Amino acid sequence: MLALWTWIVQALFIFLTIDSVGGGLLKPCGHIIPESPVVAPNTTFTAICVLDEECLSEHHLNANQIFWKIKDTRVPKEQYTILNRTAASVTLEDVSSLGSPLTCNILLYGQIEQNIYGIQIRVGWAPEKPKNLSCIVNGQSNMKCQWDPGKETHLDTTYVLKSEWPTRQLTDCIPPPNVNNSCTVDMVVVYVNMDVWVVATNVLGNVSSDRINFDPIDIVQLLPPYNVTVSNSKEISSILKVSWANPVDKPFEGLKYNIRYRTKDASDWTLIPPEDTASTRDSFTVQYLKPFTEYVFSIRCMNREGRGFWSNWSAESSGVTYEAKPSNAPSFWYEIDPSQGHGYRLVHLKWKTLPRSEANGRILDYEVTLRGGKTSHFSRLINDTKMTLNITNDPYVASLKARNIVGSSDPSTLTIPGHDFKADLMESKCYLITVIPVYDDGPGSPQSVKAYLKQAPPSRGPFVRTKKVGKNEAVLVWEHLPIDDQNGFIRNYTIFYRTSSGNETAVHVNSSHTEYTLSPLTSDTLYMVRMAAYTDEGGKDGPEFTFTTPKFAQGEIEAIVVPVCLAFLLTTLLGVLLCFNKLDLIKKHIWPNVPDPSKSHIAQWSPHTPTRHNLHPKDQMYPEGNFTDTDVSVVEIEANEKKHLPEDLKSLDLFKKEKITTEGHSSGIGGSSCMSSSRPSISSNDESESGQNTSSTVQYSTVVHSGYRHQVPSVQVFSRSESTQPLLDSEERPEDLQIVENGGSGDGASPRQQYFKQNCNQDEISPDLPHFERSKQVSSVNEEDFVRLTQQQMSDQRSQSSGSGPMKDFEDISAADNFGASNDGQIQRFETIGLEAATDEGMPKSYLPQTVRQGGYVPQ
C-alpha cells in the first residue's frame, strides 16, 4: 500500500546566504523551482535549483557542485542534470515513497556541505469523479443532496453542488466546512425540472459528476405526522381511534398514509391495508382489536399520487382498548371432605384466575351458583378463587362466572355427584371422559378422550352429492355423520360409482375428508354414485346419487368460436387493406371522374379570355387535374385552415390581410353565390346591414382585384358579381349551390366558417357551460369582425333554414357578448380569486368532425 502524506513539518536549515545590500536581512544563495509543488503519487517530479549569480561569483560556485537531499539522504548523482552554469535539476521517480523536504545543497570548498534552499513536496490525488449523486426534498423547500466523493485526495478539495433550470443557472450550494459528501439547497422550486451535479476541485484539477435531472416534486419526503394520539371507545371494545396532525410544510395537499400497530409486547407490526388510508385525513379508527389490550401505533405519510418518498415513521403512541366481558369462564373443580356426618358433607370449590387474554378486563369478582338438594338455588359473589360449602349428600350442579366492569362470562358448570354415585353406560354411545388433575392451588388443565363401550356399524351411510361436474371429472362432497348415527369411530369411507351399464368401481377415502374428485370420467355419461361409512364393526351404504357429465368442457365452445371470429376479422381487414391499395383502380371502374364546373377558375370568365375559354373549354375547366383526386382537395383546405388557426400577434391586421390573400384564390361562383344568398337576409337583419354589405362587397371586389389588378379596374368586378352565371350553374346543379352556400363565400370565408362550426361542436359537447366560457373560443378574430361574421353566418343559416344547431350557437355567443360587462365586473371582486381553477371547463376540441365536414365541402 502506498503511504500518502502531506508534510507540515517545518525543518530548520542553515541556509547559505548572502548579505543583502541593506544588511540585516539575509538572502538565500539560490532557490528551487517549483516553490511548493503538489504531486500525484507514482508520477515523475522534476525540481530545478537555480543559484544566485551574485553568490556564484562570491563563493566561486558552479551548478555541478549542487547535490540534492531528501531529508538526510543524498539523491544519487545519476538523477541530476546540469542545465547550465547556474542551474541543475533533479528528477525523482516516485516522490511519495521518498519523503520531504527536498533540499538543494552545495559542497563548499570541496568539503563543507551547505544548504541552499529546501521545499516541501505535498503528495495527493486529483479528485475522483463524484458518484451516486442523489437528492431528497424535505418539506417544500429544503433539498439535501448526497454523493460519494470517492478516494481521499489528501489535499484541500472543495465540492460545489451546482444546479440549473433549463432557462437559468441557479445559485451554487457550498457544503459547510469539513463536509465533502452532502449539501443542502435552501430553496428549490417544485414542478420545474432541474439539473444537478457536483464539481470537485483541488490544485491537481477539477472534475464534475454526472448530471441528474428531476422535478423536485418527485423526490419530496415530508416530515412524519405528529401529535399522534390514541383513544378508545366505551361502546365498542374492539376499536381504537388514532388521531394525528399532518405536516404543514408540504408542496401539495393530497396525502396518503401507512398506519401500523402491534400489541405492546409483540415485535411484529401489522399494517392497515394501504387502500383504506389512501386519502388525506387526520384520524383513523382501527377495528378488530382485542379488548383490554395495549396497542402501539405509528404513522407515516407521502404524496397521495405516490410521487416522492414515504416520510419516516412517526413517534409511537399507544392506547388500551376498552374492557369487554370475559370471553371464557374459569375452569374449576371440587374436593369433597366426607368427614361431616348426618347426611352433610363439605365441598371445597377451587378455580384459577383467568389469563389476561380471556379476562378482557379487570376481574372484579366471581359468582358461584349452586343448584340441587333442598336449597334449590344458591348464589354468592366472591373475590377469592376458592370456596367451601356445607351441602347435603344430594347431587348438585355448581356453576361459576367471572365478572368485570362490563359483564360476566358464560358460566362453567360442574356436577357434584350424590353421595352414592354409580355410572350407567350404554353400548354404541360416544362418551367423553375428562380427567382434571387437582393441585393444591386449584385444578390443572383437563384432558379428554372419546370412548365407546362397544362400537356398532353406523346407523346410516353419508349422503353424497356433486359439487361440480366437469367433462371428465366430478367433485363429490358429503358431510360427516352426526355423532348419534356414527355408533363408533368412522375409520374410512368408500365411494362406489358406475355407469348405467358398466362395472362398479370402489374408491377408499380417509375419514377426515368431506370432498373427493372422481376422475377420469367419460363425457356425456350418466353416473350413479353412493357412499359407505365404516366403523371397526362394519359399514352402511348411503343413498345413491346420479349425475351426468357434460359433453363439452367449460370454455371449449369459446375456444373454438373466438379464433374463428378473429380469423374472419383479419381476413376482412386484409380485404379492406387491399381495397385501399387498389383504390385508384376501383375508383376508375366504379366512379369515373366527372368534371365539376364549380371548380372553374375565375380567370376563365374574365373579359380578356373568352376566346381561350371557348377554344379550350376542357383544359380550362380542369386545370392541374384538380378533379382527378378528391384527396388533394382535402389537403388544400387543411392547409388553408392551418394558415388561419395559429393567429398572430397582430391578429386583427393579419387576419384582414389573410382574407385578402386567400380571396385571391376564391372561386367566382362561391363569391357570387354568397352575395345572392346573403342579400335577402340583410333586410331581415337591420342592425347588421352595413357591416354585412361591406364585408360582401370588399370580399368580392378583392377577388378580382388581386387577380387582374394591372388589367381590370375593380369597378368591373361589381358588374361581374351581378352575373347570372352562378344562377345558371345552380339551375343545372341545385345541390351544388347548396353546398357552396353551406361552405360560405369561397375559400376566404371557409376558415371562419370552420371556426364557427368548431364552436358549434363544442357547445354541443358541453351545453351547460357558462357563457363566457363559450365565448372564449373566438380566438384571434377581432371582436367587431367576429360579431359581423357570426351575424352573417346566422343570416346565411337563416336564409337556408338549415337546422337549429348553428342558430342556437349564435344565440349563445351573442349572449356571451352581452355578458361581457358583467363578467368584467365579476373579476374585479377579490373573492373570485380563490376559485378553484381546476374547475375550468376548457373543452377538448375534437378535430375529427371538422375534418369530416371539410370533406363534405370538398367535392364542389
Place this chain on the structure above:
Amino acid sequence: MDLRAGDSWGMLACLCTVLWHLPAVPALNRTGDPGPGPSIQKTYDLTRYLEHQLRSLAGTYLNYLGPPFNEPDFNPPRLSAEALPSATVDFNVWRSLNDHLRLAQNYQAYSHLLCYLRGLDRHAATAELRRSLAHFCTSLQGLLGSIAGVMAALGYPLPPQGAEPAWAPSPSHSDFLQKMDDFWLLKELQTWLWRSAKDFNRLKKKTQSSAAAVTLRLEAPF
C-alpha cells in the same frame, strides 16, 4: 389444390407483414417526442402550487401590514399602483387573444410582478416572512422559466425583455400608501395566478386534442 394452398399462404404472409408493420405506422407510435404537453402540465401544476403558496404568504403578510389590510372585506379603490400589470382585463378581450398573446402577457406580467415582489422584501420584518417571500420569488422565477419553456415548445418567440422596471419607492408616498401598494401587488398576483391556471389548463386540453387530431390525419392515408 396446390395453387390454392399457395394463395392462402400468400394471404397469411401478407397479413403477417401488415401486422408486423403496424408498429411502424407513425399514428400508432406515440412513444416519440412527447410534445409540449408535459411542460404545459408542469406549468399548470406550478401555477396551482404558487396559488397555494401565495395564499399562506398573503395571509401572513397582510397580518403583518395590520388593519385594515388584513380585514377580509377590505376592498379599497385602486388609487395608486398604476405600474402594476393589471389582471382585470375584460374577459372577452382576454379570450379573444390567441395562445401566443396570452402566454406573452403572462410572461410579461410575472416578470413585472416579480420585480415589485422583490421590493416587498425590504419592508418585511421577520426572518420567517422574509424567507417565505424569498421562496415565493424563487418559485415565481421558476414559473417564468416554465412559461418560457412552454412558449419555446409551441414555437413562439419570447416577448422582448424591456428594461426591467426597478422598484423605487416614491419619496412622497406615505406609509399607508406604500402598504396599499403592497396590498395591490398581492391582489394582482392572486388574480394573475388564478387566471394563468385557467389559461394553462385550457392550453393543456387544447394540445391534447390537437395531438389526437394529428393521429387522425396520419391515419387517413393509411
